[in-house]
Amino acid sequence: MKIFVNLFCALGLFALALTAHAEDHQQKQSIVFGVHSKTAPLEWRNNGVDQGFNLELMDRIGQLTGKRIVIRRKSFQQLLTDVHNRDSLIDVIAVVSPITIDRTLSQSDPIYATHAKAYTLQGKSFINGWADLVGKRVAIKKGAFVDVYISGKEQDFTRVDVDLYETGFQLLIKGEVDVVIAENFVARRLMPLYPSIRSSSDPLIYGAFNFVSNYKNAELMTQINDALRQLKLSGEYDRLVNKWFGTGREKVDLNSAQRRMLSLAIFVSLMSAIGMLLTGFISLSLRKRSKALKVELAQRKKAELAISNISKQFQSVLDGIPHGVTLYNQDAECLWSNDNNNDLLNNPLFHYIDGQSFDLNLALAEALQGQKSQTADMQINDQYWQLQLHPISDKQVVILLEEATEQHRLRQANDEASRLASLGELSAGVAHEINNPTGIIIHSVAFINDALRDLNEASDSYQRQNPFWTIAGMTPDSAMAELDLSSQSINEGAERISRIVNDLKHYARPTLSNDYQPTCLNEVVKVSLRLTANQTKILNVATDLLHPSPIVIGDAQQLHQVLINLIQNACHAIKLDADNYDNVEHINIKTAVEDNHICLIVSDKGAGMDRATLQRITEPFFTTRRSSGGTGLGLSVCSRIIKEHKADMQISSRLGQGTVIKIRFPLEY
Template sequence: MKYLLILVMVLCFHAPSLAAQAQDLSHKSIVFGVHSKTAPLEWRNNGVDQGFNLELIGRIGQLIDKRIVVRRKTFQQLLTDVHDPDCPIDVIAVVSPVSIDRKLSQSDPIYATHAKAYTLQGKSFINSWHDLVGKRVAIKKGAFVDVYISGQPQEFERVDVDLYETGFQLLIKGEVDIVLAENFVARRLMPLYPKIRSSSDPLIYGAFNFVSNKVNAALMAQINDALRQLKLSGEYDRLVNKWFGTGREKVDLTSTQQKMLWLAIAVSIISALGMILTGYISRSLRKRTRSLNIELSQRRKAEHQISNLSQQFQSVLDGIPHGVTLFNRECDCLWSNDNNNELLENPEFHFTDGEPFELKITLLEVLNSQKSLIEDMSFLDQFWQIQIHPIGEDQAVILLEEATERQQLRQANDEASRLASLGELSAGIAHEINNPTGIIIHSVAFLNDALKDLQPASDAYQKQNPFWLIAGLEPERALHELHYSCLNIDEGATRISRIVNDLKRYALPNIASEHQRLSLNEVVQVSLRLTANQIKIFKIRTQLQQPEPMIMGDAQQLHQVLINLIQNACHASPPDDGTDTDDGMISIETSIVDGKACLIVCDNGSGMDQATLQRITEPFFTTRRSCGGTGLGLSVCSRIIKEHQGEMQITSRQGKGTCIKLLFSLEPALESLR
């Protein structure tokens, strides 16, 4: 009993000290409420809390000399706690719409994000809020989407959910039509729900903020000072690059957002006037003056924050390496970061299929249809991608990005894949076809020799029996037909053998040591003589450079290339109808362009669409399968041109014709070598 009394006295003596320590500890710590499981913001890995928001608040705690204590609760519980001034939760991180402030003490913007619509695969694209009319839309209670639409007319059926994942589950079950979800959470959930897709452009822009009860206004001021210090020192950018890998979020400032910002300023002014009027009625002149001074300070602080946010977004847009331009319906440039936008007015800037690009016409088509346009473009030897996205009815943003390297990598990968597959296929085909082809050629040669030996015997027997017939024909005519048939069989077998050899040579390395100096004009003249029978029903126009361009190459292989190109032009063009029009015109010309020997073959025939043009050099791809085409012609030509260190450029428009340009290294004239 004695010891118990002593213990009670000691506790009573130390009780004020313990209370003081607890109070001192609360002053030296910040309780940070966490609800998110979304990387890279806030999540737990192997029992360790980590993420961008956690590391940022931890660094802020170091700057203001406070320890950070993490408490995990549900999102709804954290919202309830942060509105309770007596709750131990000091700060939470939430998303607020860009144009609407929460009714809490909040920090400067931390990181930009957005919300958009998500639907099941196959559903229509959501172009604007108007497309939500009459639909069942899942909205997370208390989230920044909820804050944004509160107090606004809602022409859709709202379905409140506790989590975005609950909304995705209802979407799978068919109980809602659309989920309006924040970007970071949706990206984490979509791999778990493969039937769900993103079906709109951003509908709401928002920013992460630290928020707290207004009783913690002094604490929030310290947090803001520390946050600004981190941004000025560059440590904030290092954290952004660490957790997001792309620098600050790139969000386009549209005129709509700017209008909303001005509306927010107007609302704040009206609110300030209302507060001034209320203070004038309810308080004395001295208290009223004090209230006005406080309100004016808050207004300046809000304006400063909005100005900083606008400057940050402007610097982000100016720092984007790609071209970003905002146009109105009259094709007036409203804003531009001046990166590569001169291409939009350049006549050499056109679609990859050759169709010219008209800025105003294309812009009006996008605005009238309210559908985004994403197309591949060409400019000289470069490839570009253009994106045009409508913003409302009268404005559109145009994004320009160079895609030359990506296009070259894609072409190189396709070429490597074709060579690999063809290399594996060639050996088997050659083995299976060459053996029976050799038997045919050998047998036909035997038949030819036998027919020559049978000719005297046939003549002698016919004298004895004038009415003797062979297969219903006179002996002389029958032997002639047999000889002609043997020639056809031999020609067909030789063609089979040539196709197999072409297929084998397609994957063989170049043997440059066998190349000789030759005239490009002579290649054209020989090829025209060899195809004289085919081209006689067409109009042929030749224009040969003088002095004739000289190159290093294999004449037989180049004859094969040009003959194939001429035959393809004949197949694609209508025959000459005897009129003065250019129908059935095939033009062949040689020239010297930029120090290279150039050979061009053009026709005004049927042309090719973009899909055919992309596959035209693939082995066994042909549009004339029913007419006997093998699909090896242009693939072999492509291989031969590459063996000659040349380049083949193909342009074609459906209904307008095709033009194929071959470029070779030019050999100097013999006089200059002496």
């Protein structure tokens, strides 16, 4: 009996060991992905099926790494606790990190960009920045990327910690906080549920979604990053982004929609049943009255209901308009307003775009007197607005107020682009005019050179006859040598002017066709440096050109335009001082052949760019030098030209460490 007991115990221990080994093996072959969000299109559930961008991306990463993805749903605070616990079963979670601050845990490359803004009740003033939060009660989600961003920074507002952004919205409606700073995707889902809340600022914090792993999973994060980069290089990452975030494809929370539709259907059914009962009761009552009274009462009720519905719909439409709408009488008394920025009408800083001050009483009087609609462009600080006054009767005027800051900036950028185009045409004409006197100089210098050769013999003969003879205070030999040197200098200067003028004329000439020709890349570099010599003359510019020169198929004029823009941008990014003027290589231009591509590389030791600037660097009209005349069109045009040449542009930059731009052409020779 004792033998059987011992044998049974041994078999049990063996079975437990096999089970533990199997579970450990299964755990190594799977990734436990912690999920907390219910926000489409990131991670949500439809009819019990987990869906969303993060979930599908992690599923593809699991396929590439050969691991099974296991989904565990918990609260946000629980996931934060688990990911810091070495013994937790949670391997990876998806969180937002501020673009300027890294979390202490191991995290992946950025997955997708987002931002946080301020949200207030309707009618509250627009928040232009952190300074407008001074003295206010601000709701912050504990542990979220907003909390990470402001931690350790001086805060001039009263912070109110909440567990969820929705809790912050509820406190805002109750009046217990003044502002909620919330992440964009969550706020967009919540705002239809809280119509009295609106977005009240531009983005205050920029962040990016990252996968964050447990301390014990540093090696796993390396595998996730490798898979993520493979998806980006293959283009599958872009397809996922287009599927879940593409224009016209914004996802909705179907569970929430189905619940709302079910609630609405139940409500409609109940109302229908109540209506039927009420109709039957009224019918029994009305039968005792005359037919005429029955018809009259029915018509009155129908008319009142229609008027009430129209009134409610009209009020809802006006309240939902994002622009300011205000109704005034002839005494400048506000009869109705939707409270959207209408306080600007009485702001003393609000003025016409030409600088003339705005007087509400005078504007109302002029509109009523002329009985004509009026439109004016307005300005307050750095914001631009369009003001419309429409008289709707002899004693009332409706005022519409619409922000037009972006449209105003686009018009300015367009005007600047037109001026630059005109300057290009003018430069071509000036270059042509310069060629004429340059040709005369070259021709005259040639004649002087011939004359000097003949005068040398006469000078020697005359000097022997008159040993004390001088030319311009110098001995004849020295004077003739100086004249010969001066003639050569004049000739070289004229030829240099001629080369620059020809380069400028070719650069300014419009492209008439896309019939690209074999082009010497080294010659493109040399011409571009000659055209930018004035900007680069105080900098240390080095070149490392491959010999023989790489040949690309393209249009030399357009390639000049690209390289000139890159050189000018590098010059603007460099700030010289006494320490780095003589010993530092400021700009380096290199041609090379790498990985079956012909490469043109421009690097500088300038100020560099942050991630937010890098993401928008090729957008039309985006510039960091608008105050100094930048239009934001240079790199946008360069990007288009590079794509037309079947090439690609890679930009890497860090603040304080400079920028490297690599243009890769297909290797065709």
